[in-house]
Amino acid sequence: MHLRHERLYIGGAWRRPATDRLITPVNPSTGEPLGSVPEAVEEDVDTAVRAAREAFDAPGGWAAWEPEQRAEVMERFADELDARAEDIATAVSSQNGMPISIAKQLEVGYPSAVLRYYAGLARTTRFTEIRAGLLGGSVEVRKVPAGVVAAIVPWNYPQVLSMFKIAPAMAAGCTVVLKPSPEAVLDSFVVAEAAEAAGVPAGVLNFVPGGREAGAHLVSHPQVDKVAFTGSTPAGRAIAEVCGRLLRPVTLELGGKSAGIVLDDAVLDPAAVGEDLVRATFTNNGQTCFLSTRILAPRSRYAEVVDLFTSLARSLPVGDALDERTLIGPLVTAAQRERVEGYIAKGRAEGARLTTGGGRPAGHDRGWFIEPTVFADVDNRSVLAQEEIFGPVLCVLPYDDVDDAVRLANDSDFGLGGTVWTADPERGAAVARRVHTGTIGVNRYLPDPIAPFGGVKGSGLGRELGPEGLQAYLRTQSLYC
């Protein structure tokens, strides 16, 4: 893996950037600089959108290719990504602090599976349908590619979240300008190399690593047809306002504060369910949008549930993200750690009971580490229970009966994920169906590429993954014949 890049991948070539501005990612496990890449500025974004526009509009270009031809390119691209799995996993973990064992499960393998899944959908989707007209004649209903896509992703799962956009866009026949977050850029260069090696046609994929300004310029660019954004709710609202003004289709995958409902019959043996519970609540150091960070426990078993999460949190090995034994790495930046520490201070001030963690772990003087933290006796209307903390911090709240649990779960400005824990999966599913979120799991949680993923309320608009995710990159034309 190269840690230093001097050119940007735009229009199928490695181009000199418009300025000499650099992004210098830092390893959050050590605080040391990792390397440097050019920072794309507005002029680079303009060049990238022009390249994507030309690739889309060219007669016989990507949009006009047969879906089968696009699928073949996508499968070669998936193979090239798999061949670079080691580099990609290392790049992600050393930039955002994701434990390497998680990066190897989720940031490699999963994105190429998504790419192959959409290659399959490109082959099987009916893009044209002839309907007999009610008023005589017939109507050809066509699903055509939406056009040039502006894709903007955060740092927490840079590979997965990029591929949630790139794969359906490519299957539909769209071209893409992708803006990675400045905290996680090195991996995007490996993806560009894979695209080039796979023979993805020039201009179909373009990468503009940059900050908010570059992102804002891309979203409002007159030559962009569709926006796909994953990130925080405040940034999503700002982008939605711009897209509303421009009447530009937009998909928004935003923040969350999901509930984990423990039913009174749940099996809470750590040997049996500990791994699934930790995965659903602490994955990626708490820096995962769908985590069940509000644990709802029946009063009859409240003390037991608090003890369980307290001991699970204490059992998690904290360490360097590149160490295979690590389950909790550092937070992405010093600023993010300060933000999380601010929430811990607020929780204490609000009167919540800290049962474990709350500080910086001993023996980790370098890097932006924080102890896995659990609060009990939390009020659902408090800041701790309502705001997205984005760190390894759980709160455990008591409920009276199942109706009360559902009420508390739904008493949130967010609606992304959630879980129900029970010995009776049927009963769990019945409770899960009453929760107002885009996704929810019973005794486990892992977004499956075949199923639409996304949120309601402050968690966003639209869906990624599944056939629904492909529809977001198509528009419909009716041709009366």
Ligand code: NAD
């Ligand atoms: P962020 O909103 O600050 O930034 C996300 C991306 O958007 C970055 O690339 C950033 O440069 C860009 N950006 C920010 N403001 C912009 C603007 N006005 N116009 C255009 N681009 C802009 O979020 P973050 O801190 O990088 O990521 C963490 C957030 O992402 C959390 O809230 C998390 O819940 C959310 N997230 C959501 C999902 C999901 O699928 N729902 C998945 C992962 C992360």
